[in-house]
Amino acid sequence: xxxxxxxxxxxxxxxxxxxxxxxxxxxxxxxxxxxxxxxxxxxxxxxxxxxxxxxxxxxxxxxxxxxxxxxxxxxxxxxxxxxxxxxxxxxxxxxxxxxxxxxxxxxxxxxxxxxxxxxxxxxxxxxxxxxxxxxxxxxxxxxxxxxxxxxxxxxxxxxxxxxxxxxxxxxxxxxxxxxxxxxxxxxxxxxxxxxxxxxxxxxxxxxxxxxxxxxxxxxxxxxxxxxxxxxxxxxxxxxxxxxxxxxxxxxxxxxxxxxxxxxxxxxxxxxxxxxxxxxxxxxxxxxxxxxxxxxxxxxxxxxxxxxxxxxxxxxxxxxxxxxxxxxxxxxxxxxxxxxxxxxxxxxxxxxxxxxxxxxxxxxxxxxxxxxxxxxxxxxxxxxxxxxxxxxxxxxxxxxxxxxxxxxxxxxxxxxxxxxxxxxxxxxxxxxxxxxxxxxxxxxxxxxxxxxxxxxxxxxxxxxxxxxxxxxxxxxxxxxxxxxxxxxxxxxxxxxxxxxxxxxxxxxxxxxxxxxxxxxxxxxxxxxxxxxxxxxxxxxxxxxxxxxxxxxxxxxxxxxxxxxxxxxxxxxxxxxxxxxxxxxxxxxxxxxxxxxxxxxxxxxxxxxxx
Amino acid sequence: xxxxxxxxxxxxxxxxxxxxxxxxxxxxxxxxxxxxxxxxxxxxxxxxxxxxxxxxxxxxxxxxxxxxxxxxxxxxxxxxxxxxxxxxxxxxxxxxxxxxxxxxxxxxxxxxxxxxxxxxxxxxxxxxxxxxxxxxxxxxxxx
Numbered sequence: 097x098x099x100x101x102x103x104x105x106x107x108x109x110x111x112x113x114x115x116x117x118x119x120x121x122x123x124x125x126x127x128x129x130x131x132x133x134x135x136x137x138x139x140x141x142x143x144x145x146x147x148x149x150x151x152x153x154x155x156x157x158x159x160x161x162x163x164x165x166x167x168x169x170x171x172x173x174x175x176x177x178x179x180x181x182x183x184x185x186x187x188x189x190x191x192x193x194x195x196x197x198x199x200x201x202x203x204x205x206x207x208x209x210x211x212x213x214x215x216x217x218x219x220x221x222x223x224x225x226x227x228x229x230x231x232x233x234x235x236x237x238x239x240x241x242x243x244x245x246x247x248x249x250x251x252x253x254x255x256x257x258x259x260x261x262x263x264x265x266x267x268x269x270x271x272x273x274x275x276x277x278x279x280x281x282x283x284x285x286x287x288x289x290x291x292x293x294x295x296x297x298x299x300x301x302x303x304x305x306x307x308x309x310x311x312x313x314x315x316x317x318x319x320x321x322x323x324x325x326x327x328x329x330x331x332x333x334x335x336x337x338x339x340x341x342x343x344x345x346x347x348x349x350x351x352x353x354x355x356x357x358x359x360x361x362x363x364x365x366x367x368x369x370x371x372x373x374x375x376x377x378x379x380x381x382x383x384x385x386x387x388x389x390x391x392x393x394x395x396x397x398x399x400x401x402x403x404x405x406x407x408x409x410x411x412x413x414x415x416x417x418x419x420x421x422x423x424x425x426x427x428x429x430x431x432x433x434x435x436x437x438x439x440x441x442x443x444x445x446x447x448x449x450x451x452x453x454x455x456x457x458x459x460x461x462x463x464x465x466x467x468x469x470x471x472x473x474x475x476x477x478x479x480x481x482x483x484x485x486x487x488x489x490x491x492x493x494x495x496x497x498x499x500x501x502x503x504x505x506x507x508x509x510x511x512x513x514x515x516x517x518x519x520x521x522x523x524x525x526x527x528x529x530x531x532x533x534x535x536x537x538x539x540x541x542x543x544x545x546x547x548x549x550x551x552x553x554x555x556x557x558x559x560x561x562x563x564x565x566x567x568x569x570x571x572x573x574x575x576x577x578x579x580x581x582x583x584x585x586x587x588x589x590x591x592x593x594x595x596x597x598x599x600x601x602x603x604x605x606x607x608x609x610x611x612x613x614x615x616x617x618x619x620x621x622x623x624x625x626x627x628x629x630x631x632x633x634x635x636x637x638x639x640x641x642x643x644x645x646x647x648x649x650x651x652x653x654x655x656x657x658x659x660x661x662x663x664x665x666x667x668x669x670x671x672x673x674x675x676x677x678x679x680x681x682x683x684x685x686x687x688x689x690x691x692x693x694x695x696x697x698x699x700x701x702x703x704x705x
Numbered sequence: 706x707x708x709x710x711x712x713x714x715x716x717x718x719x720x721x722x723x724x725x726x727x728x729x730x731x732x733x734x735x736x737x738x739x740x741x742x743x744x745x746x747x748x749x750x751x752x753x754x755x756x757x758x759x760x761x762x763x764x765x766x767x768x769x770x771x772x773x774x775x776x777x778x779x780x781x782x783x784x785x786x787x788x789x790x791x792x793x794x795x796x797x798x799x800x801x802x803x804x805x806x807x808x809x810x811x812x813x814x815x816x817x818x819x820x821x822x823x824x825x826x827x828x829x830x831x832x833x834x835x836x837x838x839x840x841x842x843x844x845x846x847x848x
Contacts, residue, residue: 471740472744497744
């Protein structure tokens with residue numbers, strides 16, 4: 097190679113040496129020389145060509161080599177990509193397999209002929225077939241009940257023929273069948289797998305037996321609730337004070353007699369509330385809005401026909417500040433109220449009977465006490481007559497029995513006196529009485545009873561009231577009696593506060609007046625004259641004695657007791673008695689001012705605690 | 706009071722005329738009321754009976770008259786043992802004396818009870834002599 101490389105530079109010499117023997121051998125030296133030159137030139141040309149071709153080839157080789165390297169890189173890149181895709185595919189397949197294996201839903205794929213190509217573990221579990229057993233089988237024969245198979249085949253054929261799909265892409269419910277032949281409800285969604293070639297499908301199936309049962313139970317529980325609400329006359333509601341969004345149960349519409357389609361608003365509710373209770377209702381709504389407190393409220397409804405219903409509302413507030421909501425119940429208590437009223441009337445009749453009986457017991461004890469001596473009188477007198485009628489008459493015996501008759505008569509009289517002292521009262525004691533103070537004491541005594549009857553007592557006692565002369569205890573009995581009468585008169589009042597006003601004032605300068613005003617049932621004008629008669633009463637449990645006794649007590653105080661109807665509801669009872677006259681000593685002598693105890697005192701007077 | 710009816714009167718006459726005092730049947734009176742204890746024995750004497758009066762059931766039971774008593778006139782309400790209690794006690798002792806109850810308490814329930822327990826009659830005080838005689842006669846002259 098070293099010759100070839102240096103040949104261009106030394107070639108002439110080398111060729112000259114090598115070509116010399118040739119010219120020595122040729123016959124004509126000039127020809128030989130020419131030939132030699134020509135050869136040399138040819139040789140040179142060939143050498144040049146060779147050199148050129150070698151160089152060319154060398155370049156070509158180099159280029160090819162380079163190209164080859166490039167291709168090698170490209171190839172490895174492709175290979176790398178292929179590997180990557182393969183990995184991806186594997187991953188994807190693994191993912192798909194994992195999904196198939198772990199899916200809670202049954203996943204079944206079928207080919208265009210309806211034959212099963214995939215059947216995941218959930219499907220195996222649900223339908224009771226091992227995968228291997230069903231692969232390649234017709235789907236309809238495996239999971240569709242015999243009664244529906246034909247329909248399924250028709251639908252499948254129609255889709256293949258026309259592309260018209262009734263079930264694709266939708267959630268449908270149908271009945272499926274297990275390996276053991278038992279049928280159960282499934283929810284089904286079928287999608288077409290988006291690949292070229294003949295269509296294939298994936299079906300997702302879910303056993304909805306539990307859901308169906310839950311739905312059925314929910315429906316039944318809803319029906320129970322509706323029925324319970326209907327029976328118990330309780331409707332429920334929710335109310336969001338923030339938006340005034342109100343939801344009613346069916347029964348509540350029924351209670352309010354409002355059409356179910358009407359949106360519930362307070363305006364609409366207001367049209368059903370009794371006009372007298374509307375303000376109370378609105379006040380409670382406003383308070384609930386403001387205070388977010390629980391609601392307990394009773395009020396009346398007035399139906400379009402005029403019928404009145406009593407309802408009771410109870411509601412709790414729930415939720416946080418963003419979305420507060422009242423959840424509550426409305427109970428129609430009309431019937432309960434009616435029966436309560438009937439019960440209370442029965443009770444009052446019963447208590448009337450009890451009262452009459454206690455009067456009966458009193459009468460019996462009086463009768464017993466009196467009948468004993470009367471019996472002696474009758475027996476003695478009879479014996480006396482018989483002795484006188486005897487032949488001969490037993491005059492001594494008759495005289496003795498007559499004497500005993502008189503004695504028994506006196507005994508009967510003593511019995512009456514004993515009863516008087518037992519059931520009657522002591523003589524009144526006269527003293528200076530501060531009517532305000534006496535009234536305060538009575539109020540203290542009666543307050544708990546008044547509060548129990550939900551009476552709101554308002555005392556208005558005059559500051560400059562002079563002392564009165566009288567029997568403090570008797571006057572207090574009158575005041576207590578008036579308070580109780582007023583309270584009793586308001587016991588049925590529910591549509592307004594049971595206000596009771598007790599007032600003292602100076603009357604005509606020398607008299608003190610005390611009046612008690614109620615807002616109760618009042619009295620008929622024709623009854624006004626009878627009010628103070630003994631045994632006249634408008635109260636079923638009263639004996640009609642209280643006012644009569646009060647009247648006689650006030651009369652004995654040289655006073656006056658009267659009643660006037662109020663301009664509004666109710667009655668005012670007033671008494672007016674003289675103030676303590678000058679000269680009356682504070683230890684209360686001048687008993688002569690007071691008349692002796694009248695028969696009215698003998699009545700069992702006022703109840704005292 | 707009314708005159709005794711004719712047959713009652715004749716009965717008394719028969720008793721008074723036909724028997725000596727010692728042979729008269731004994732009628733006992735038990736009543737806590739003194740006027741009854743004083744007046745009734747005299748009337749019973751007029752009827753022709755021997756009579757004894759006791760102020761309580763206990764006193765009667767303690768006496769020696771229980772066995773001799775042919776008829777008992779008994780108050781209902783008494784301190785201590787009551788009339789109906791004495792009625793029961795006598796029944797327990799198998800001393801079933803015919804009893805005419807008398808009471809100042811006009812109570813039908815008590816009357817019904819004692820009659821159910823076998824009393825001859827229950828009279829409300831004050832009662833007439835004829836009513837008493839009719840009751841006693843039903844003991845001695847049952848129809």
